[in-house]
Amino acid sequence: MxxxxxxxxxxxxxxxxxxxxxxxxxxxxxxxxxxxxxxxxxxxxxxxxxxxxxxxxxxxxxxxxxxxxxxxxVPPPRLVIIGAVHISQALVPMAEATGFDVTVIDPRTAFATEDRFPAGKLRAEWPEDVLKDHPLDSYTAVAAVTHDPKIDDMPLISALTSGCFYVGALGSRKTHGKRLERFRAEGVSDAQIARIDAPIGLDIGASSPAEIAVSILAGIIKALRKEPEPAAGVA
Structure with a gap:
């Protein structure tokens, strides 16, 4: 060579x-x-x-x-989960089983405990502090599941501007509508906003934390492995 x-x-x-x-x-x-x-x-x-x-x-x-x-x-795919919640507990082992390097970020120490998450997977810090030293990239998926804009917004915006292959956010359509207002005020473009998977995950009728985790992981794998579907109205 x-x-x-x-x-x-x-x-x-x-x-x-x-x-x-x-x-x-x-x-x-x-x-x-x-x-x-x-x-x-x-x-x-x-x-x-x-x-x-x-x-x-x-x-x-x-x-x-x-x-x-x-x-x-190709780099090993990463999954950054924002929020140490029940969904995250189910999602971590599933994602690891399919080859993802997983990190869970949550500054709330009541949730971010080592007895709930595997050693080395948890960062009980604010996302901006973690991502400063571990920037996102195009082979990273970001799933924000805290329901708290003070925690979710920064990594979601960073994921969009960094070209992450998947960006998903938990919340109702009303919650997402308010999120979009905040993002536009921060200068996020409509094209970038359109990439957010919200409500997060494939629509499989999931209800329990484990089922929601399955739907999220399915959406992430689809984004990683399949060609993007053409926008509506585009032949």
């Missing part, structure tokens, strides 16, 4: 950015594709999109018949 490609690949990995190393298995020629690169005119653009979502490497046939191996490197 060319040293410049290896250096770039290592830098992207350290920065939690996804890449695909394209190797022509006949000639040995390689190129590095970064997620976010302008690949609109690349004949492999659709394949790159699918691979970034699946995270799976593999052999493909190129447009000129060449045998290409795509080495896909």
């Amino acid at each position: 060319d040293l410049s490609i290896l250096s770039a690949l290592n830098e992207e990995r350290l920065s939690r950015r996804a890449t695909i190393l394209v190797t022509d298995t006949t000639t040995g020629q390689q190129r590095l594709v970064r997620k976010g690169d302008d690949t609109a005119t690349d004949p492999l653009a659709d394949e790159f999109s699918r691979r970034f979502r699946s995270g799976k490497s593999g052999m493909i046939e190129g447009p000129d018949g060449a045998s290409l191996f795509l080495t896909v490197s």
Whole structure:
């Protein structure tokens, strides 16, 4: 491997950015594709999109018949849960079982106790203090479930501006309407606001904390693995 490609690949990995190393298995020629690169005119653009979502490497046939191996490197997905509530207690083990690195953030020490959450998963601090040292990124999902805007609003806005692949918030439609008013006042765009999954989770009729946790995790996995659905009215 060319040293410049290896250096770039290592830098992207350290920065939690996804890449695909394209190797022509006949000639040995390689190129590095970064997620976010302008690949609109690349004949492999659709394949790159699918691979970034699946995270799976593999052999493909190129447009000129060449045998290409795509080495896909994507960061381990993270889930940041804002709120150490009953839903969070059910969600943490489910998310870990599906491969997510989970952090629960809640400054309320009455809820954020080590006897309720696994060691190392809980940060009993304000979100702004935690996220200052552990910034969000495009391979992070954020689920805000406290019902308290003093705790939820900051990480939700940060998630939207950081390009997190999933941003969800608990609350009724009325509660969400008031949230949107606050966010617009903070300069959050309508396009960013439209990305919030609220009421949070897939609509499966969930009622118990465990069922709501299932619906949230299903929504997160859908956002991670499936192509976004076109907006209403768009062919």
